[in-house]
Amino acid sequence: MYLLIPAAGSGRRMGSNRNKLLLPLLDRPLLAWTLLAAKQSQHIHWIGIIGQPDDWQDFKEIVTSLELTKMVHLIPGGSTRQESVYRGLQGLPAIAERVLIHDGARCLATPELFDRCSEAVMNCSGLIAAIPVKDTIKVVSPGSRLIEDTPDRSRLWAAQTPQGFGVEQLLRCHAEGVRQNWEVTDDAALFEQCGLPVQIVEGEETNLKVTTPVDLAIAEFILRQRFQTSA
Ligand code: C5P
Numbered sequence: 001m002y003l004l005i006p007a008a009g010s011g012r013r014m015g016s017n018r019n020k021l022l023l024p025l026l027d028r029p030l031l032a033w034t035l036l037a038a039k040q041s042q043h044i045h046w047i048g049i050i051g052q053p054d055d056w057q058d059f060k061e062i063v064t065s066l067e068l069t070k071m072v073h074l075i076p077g078g079s080t081r082q083e084s085v086y087r088g089l090q091g092l093p094a095i096a097e098r099v100l101i102h103d104g105a106r107c108l109a110t111p112e113l114f115d116r117c118s119e120a121v122m123n124c125s126g127l128i129a130a131i132p133v134k135d136t137i138k139v140v141s142p143g144s145r146l147i148e149d150t151p152d153r154s155r156l157w158a159a160q161t162p163q164g165f166g167v168e169q170l171l172r173c174h175a176e177g178v179r180q181n182w183e184v185t186d187d188a189a190l191f192e193q194c195g196l197p198v199q200i201v202e203g204e205e206t207n208l209k210v211t212t213p214v215d216l217a218i219a220e221f222i223l224r225q226r227f228q229t230s231a
Helices: 030-040 053-065 081-090 111-123 167-180 187-193 213-230
Strands: 002-006 046-051 071-076 098-101 126-132 147-149 157-166 199-202
Touching: 002 030, 002 081, 030 046, 030 053, 030 111, 030 213, 046 053, 046 081, 053 071, 071 081, 081 098, 081 167, 098 111, 098 167, 111 126, 111 157, 111 199, 126 187, 157 167, 157 187, 167 187
Parallel strands: 002 046, 002 098, 046 071, 126 199
Antiparallel strands: 098 157, 126 157
């Protein structure tokens, strides 16, 4: 399975002036945890890290430190996640038929989740890992901050990554997104806007996206627990 890791963001919401994926989490940079899970996945054999060239030297050092035997390619990212993924797709080898896309910032995803998604995407053209939401979600008017709607919680799922797709189809959806100026925060949204079906695969509650310093502290806690229980 081919895996693309968008890793070309910044550390703005983390209050950092460098890529948050290079911040330390326990004894290694955040991105190293994401790559470690990919390394341990049985199905992933090719990894494309989409990043800003300024970070490449650090990325190379992380890859070396993990002694990855899988093929790793560095692909230049764009100014938005959407643009970065589009570039990543264009950097895939021509023979790639299916691809998983997994945010570098979701550094707690397990190898089992990668494998579950890899197996499922062989039987469908689009999928995402997701979990049922626990909170009641409100739709709020941005100006007045008045609630406009309370969607039925039993139908709401929180989208995660990995997200998996047929490469050709996803490339077409991205091209359509550019043509129509769609701005999306995940790849499934492009698939949906093109009228294509996207399946849910059970995600993981611990598969959080590290965005703020609080997330980093929670991620550290979860990793410590994992080591304790596996020791
Ligand atoms: O900023 P956020 O955490 O939502 O970004 C999700 C993922 O997309 C991160 O792993 C980040 O590195 C990546 N990204 C990217 N290119 C950008 C912006 C974000 O690859 N221009």
